[in-house]
Amino acid sequence: MKVITRIEQSLATALSGCDSPQCPPKLAGAIRHAVFPGGARIRPQLCLAVAQACGDDQPELSGAAAVAIELMHCASLVHDDLPCFDDAPTRRGRASVHWAYGEPLAVLAGDALIVLAFQTLAQAGAQAPQRLGVLLQLVAQGVGVPGGIVAGQAWESESRVALVTYQQAKTGALFEAATAAGAQAAGADPKPWRMLGQWLGEAYQVADDIRDVASDPAVLGKPVGRDLALGRPSAARELGLEGAIRLFGDLIDSAKASVPECAGAAGLRQLVEAESERLLPRLMAANLLADLAAA
Amino acid sequence: MKVITRIEQSLATALSGCDSPQCPPKLAGAIRHAVFPGGARIRPQLCLAVAQACGDDQPELSGAAAVAIELMHCASLVHDDLPCFDDAPTRRGRASVHWAYGEPLAVLAGDALIVLAFQTLAQAGAQAPQRLGVLLQLVAQGVGVPGGIVAGQAWESESRVALVTYQQAKTGALFEAATAAGAQAAGADPKPWRMLGQWLGEAYQVADDIRDVASDPAVLGKPVGRDLALGRPSAARELGLEGAIRLFGDLIDSAKASVPECAGAAGLRQLVEAESERLLPRLMAANLLADLAAA
Numbered sequence: 001m002k003v004i005t006r007i008e009q010s011l012a013t014a015l016s017g018c019d020s021p022q023c024p025p026k027l028a029g030a031i032r033h034a035v036f037p038g039g040a041r042i043r044p045q046l047c048l049a050v051a052q053a054c055g056d057d058q059p060e061l062s063g064a065a066a067v068a069i070e071l072m073h074c075a076s077l078v079h080d081d082l083p084c085f086d087d088a089p090t091r092r093g094r095a096s097v098h099w100a101y102g103e104p105l106a107v108l109a110g111d112a113l114i115v116l117a118f119q120t121l122a123q124a125g126a127q128a129p130q131r132l133g134v135l136l137q138l139v140a141q142g143v144g145v146p147g148g149i150v151a152g153q154a155w156e157s158e159s160r161v162a163l164v165t166y167q168q169a170k171t172g173a174l175f176e177a178a179t180a181a182g183a184q185a186a187g188a189d190p191k192p193w194r195m196l197g198q199w200l201g202e203a204y205q206v207a208d209d210i211r212d213v214a215s216d217p218a219v220l221g222k223p224v225g226r227d228l229a230l231g232r233p234s235a236a237r238e239l240g241l242e243g244a245i246r247l248f249g250d251l252i253d254s255a256k257a258s259v260p261e262c263a264g265a266a267g268l269r270q271l272v273e274a275e276s277e278r279l280l281p282r283l284m285a286a287n288l289l290a291d292l293a294a295a
Numbered sequence: 296m297k298v299i300t301r302i303e304q305s306l307a308t309a310l311s312g313c314d315s316p317q318c319p320p321k322l323a324g325a326i327r328h329a330v331f332p333g334g335a336r337i338r339p340q341l342c343l344a345v346a347q348a349c350g351d352d353q354p355e356l357s358g359a360a361a362v363a364i365e366l367m368h369c370a371s372l373v374h375d376d377l378p379c380f381d382d383a384p385t386r387r388g389r390a391s392v393h394w395a396y397g398e399p400l401a402v403l404a405g406d407a408l409i410v411l412a413f414q415t416l417a418q419a420g421a422q423a424p425q426r427l428g429v430l431l432q433l434v435a436q437g438v439g440v441p442g443g444i445v446a447g448q449a450w451e452s453e454s455r456v457a458l459v460t461y462q463q464a465k466t467g468a469l470f471e472a473a474t475a476a477g478a479q480a481a482g483a484d485p486k487p488w489r490m491l492g493q494w495l496g497e498a499y500q501v502a503d504d505i506r507d508v509a510s511d512p513a514v515l516g517k518p519v520g521r522d523l524a525l526g527r528p529s530a531a532r533e534l535g536l537e538g539a540i541r542l543f544g545d546l547i548d549s550a551k552a553s554v555p556e557c558a559g560a561a562g563l564r565q566l567v568e569a570e571s572e573r574l575l576p577r578l579m580a581a582n583l584l585a586d587l588a589a590a
Contacts, residue, residue, distance in 0.1 A: 022460075023441030027449035031440065079406065084398035103379035107402065108449045111374065114406060115439030118413040122431035129424040136417035136431070144410030145326065146318030154322035154403045161319075169317075 007044045010063045011035055011070060014120045030101040030109035031116075034074045039092055042275060043178040044070040046200065049271050050182030050193050053264025058131070062185035064124030065135060068117040069178045072143050075113035076174075078106050080153060114143070128187075135184045142177025149174050156232055166233045167205040168198065175201030192260040199255035200272060206248045207279035209236040214288055242292055245285050252276040302339045305358045306330055306365060309415045325396040325404035326411075329369045334387055337570060338473040339365040341495065344566050345477030345488055348559025353426070357480035359419030360430060363412040364473045367438050370408035371469075373401050375448060409438070423482075430479045437472025444469050451527055461528045462500040463493065470496030487555040494550035495567060501543045502574035504531040509583055537587055540580050547571040 001009075015035060018028035044066035051062035081088040081096040082103065089099050098106035118136065125132030142148050152170025155161040179197035180190035213236045235244040256269045296304075310330060313323035339361035346357035376383040376391040377398065384394050393401035413431065420427030437443050447465025450456040474492035475485035508531045530539040551564045 017439075017441045020441040022446070022464075024446055024449040024453050024456075026452050027440065027446060075406075079402055082402065084402065102452065104452055105449060107374055107377065107379065108445050110406070111370075111409060111438075112440045112445045114409050115435050115443070115445065119432060119435035119439060122428045122435065125428045125431075129428060132427055133417045133420045133424060136420075137414060140410050140414035140417065143406075144312075144414060145322065145407045146312045146315040148410070150403050150407045150410065151317070151319055151322060154319040154400060157321050157397065157399055158319050165317075 003045055003048055004041060006063065007041050007048070007066055007070070008038075010067045011038070014067045014071065014116060017116075026101060026105055027108055027112065030097050030105040031112055033100055034078045034097050034109050034113060035071070037092070038070070038074070040278065041070060042204075043073055043174060046175065046197065046271070047178040047182040047185075049264070049268055050179045050196070051186040053262050053268055054183050054186035054188035056186050058128050058185060058187070061124045061128050061131065061135070062182060064120045065139070065181040065185040066178075068121050068139050069142070069174065069181060071113045071117040071120070072139065072149070072177075073174060075110040075117070076143075076149050076153070078110040078113070082106060085153070085156075128185075131184060131187060134190070135181055138177050138180045138184055138190060142174045142181075147173055148177075161233060163233045163235065163238055164202075167202050167235070171205040171208075172198045172201030175204065195258040196255055196268070196272075199251050199258055200275065203248055203251035203255060203276070204279060206235045206244055206251060209234045210241065210244050210248065210280060210288070212236065213241065214284075241288060245280070245289060248276075248280055248285075298340055298343055299336060301358065302336050302343070302361055302365070303333075305362045306333070309359075309362045309366065309411060312411075321396060321400055322403055322407065325392050325400040326407055328395055329373045329392050329404050329408060330366070332387070333365070333369075335573065336365060337499075338368055338469060341470065341492065341566070342473040342477040342480075344559070344563055345474045345491070346481040348557050348563055349478050349481035349483035351481050353423050353480060353482070356419045356423050356426065356430070357477060359415045360434070360476040360480040361473075363416050363434050364437070364469065364476060366408045366412040366415070367434065367444070367472075368469060370405040370412070371438075371444050371448070373405040373408070377401060380448070380451075426479060426482060429485070430476055433472050433475045433479055433485060437469045437476075442468055443472075456528060458528045458530065458533055459497075462497050462530070466500040466503075467493045467496030470499065490553040491550055491563070491567075494546050494553055495570065498543055498546035498550060498571070499574060501530045501539055501546060504529045505536065505539050505543065505575060505583075507531065508536065509579075536583060540575070540584060543571075543575055543580075 015031060017023065018031055047066040047069050048062060056062055077091060078097045080086055081091055082098055088096050090096055097109055121136055121139065143150055145151050147169050149170060152166060152173065155166045155169060176194050176197035179193040183190040183193040235247055239247060252272060255272045259265045259268045310326060312318065313326050342361040342364050343357060351357055372386060373392045375381055376386055377393055383391050385391055392404055416431055438445055440446050442464050444465060447461060447468065450461045450464060471489050471492035474488040478485040478488040530542055534542060547567060550567045554560050554563045
């Protein structure tokens with residue numbers, strides 16, 4: 001089975017409780033809207049790729065870890081799109097959850113997704129109870145306080161924050177959780193895998209900053225220029241577009257170099273390379289730099 | 296150590312991550328504001344009382360269960376008070392979290408508290424990994440979909456809901472989780488303890504309905520008449536005040552009768568009785584009925 005198929009099926013299974021007549025129908029709809037159809041599912045793919053590189057002897061547990069990470073990501077998108085944050089009418093090219101279902105159900109759908117992420121881990125953990133506690137903590141650290149994605153979003157309410165602190169919490173933390181959880185689910189030491197997630201997460205955020213100032217709204221699927229409009233810390237603003245593009249390349253190199261030596265190392269480096277091309281195509285970077293030089 | 300002292304200390308420990316310089320200061324403040332000073336802490340008390348009735352051989356785990364239940368309750372209050380729901384300016388006699396810290400931090404504080412609840416369980420579970428998976432699921436069922444408190448809140452967005460379905464999800468589910476988790480943390484079968492939580496949770500909701508139409512705002516600490524104003528399902532509205540007061544008494548009797556035979560049964564029945572008096576004092580009920588008869 002292709003990895004992406006495995007992820008989509010596992011997500012559908014995780015959401016099956018929404019089909020119960022006990023579940024309020026609009027809440028069920030809002031939850032499904034938040035998860036399907038998804039984006040690139042890069043975090044769960046990364047989680048499973050690390051699990052496979054570590055032997056993946058408990059595929060149900062690694063699958064649950066991947067699902068948990070993706071559900072947390074979906075929850076954060078739903079809440080970040082709310083009127084009190086980005087007030088984004090669209091997400092992934094269609095209505096955001098609060099536009100489609102209203103603000104109350106968007107708040108509750110996000111809450112329910114966070115709970116469902118942990119519930120999915122708890123269910124799968126029955127077969128490997130000795131791995132469950134640490135696995136839960138790795139995921140929780142990527143999301144909660146002091147340094148997870150919730151904290152990252154909260155830094156936007158502070159008058160000052162260092163760019164690297166903000167980006168590590170806002171994006172790096174959940175990528176780090178994805179790689180560490182993949183290793184932990186497979187019974188390996190999660191520590192050597194943390195940096196891969198951190199570098200990739202930072203690269204992702206920098207690419208987002210670059211596209212925020214440079215991209216075509218039709219391609220990105222959400223309004224552009226919002227980070228600047230909202231006064232958010234941005235690599236493209238702090239370093240300039242050229243500096244941000246150079247930083248992105250450095251982060252991808254660091255991510256590839258951080259892959260621990262193992263049977264799956266070459267495959268993981270290829271995944272990082274492919275993701276780099278998806279996030280900021282070489283041609284696009286070259287064109288941006290040419291435009292800058294001509295300006 | 297008194298039970299309430301144990302609960303307050305455990306809550307403070309659970310929130311210690313907020314003291315980290317890594318944590319955004321306003322988010323840390325909003326989280327603390329949501330948890331301290333607390334209300335009656337009835338759910339964690341109930342959780343610990345059940346654990347003690349079952350032998351409480353892992354006090355760290357039962358303490359974590361009690362904390363997790365209370366953090367979930369605090370999270371639900373923060374989100375329920377948001378402008379898109381109750382828009383409550385006050386809670387427990389002072390500013391609600393979104394009034395004190397703004398809406399973005401209130402959303403994020405609720406999210407962080409949900410994560411922290413699971414994290415607290417995961418940490419304590421290291422010493423009893425065989426109990427952790429089920430314990431997490433019991434707590435998750437009380438909060439998420441299809442039938443937890445998030446679903447209970449979501450029923451308010453539906454045009455129709457049966458009163459009992461609404462009350463069981465909105466309030467009963469977390470009380471049920473409190474009793475079941477207390478038993479599970481102590482290594483006992485959680486099933487026989489579920490009904491105690493359900494009855495007590497329903498009684499709590501009915502008492503809330505009664506006080507919503509009858510109480511003094513200075514006593515309750517939040518604006519009254521809101522359930523009626525918001526068109527929410529209400530026992531006092533469906534059954535009338537007299538019917539609701541009779542239902543409350545029946546629910547308390549059912550709760551007492553449901554306590555399984557065990558060493559701590561008498562103490563638990565006393566706790567239910569004391570809680571009944573706190574929720575709806577006999578004198579208040581008698582006065583309300585007398586007012587009705589005179590009207």
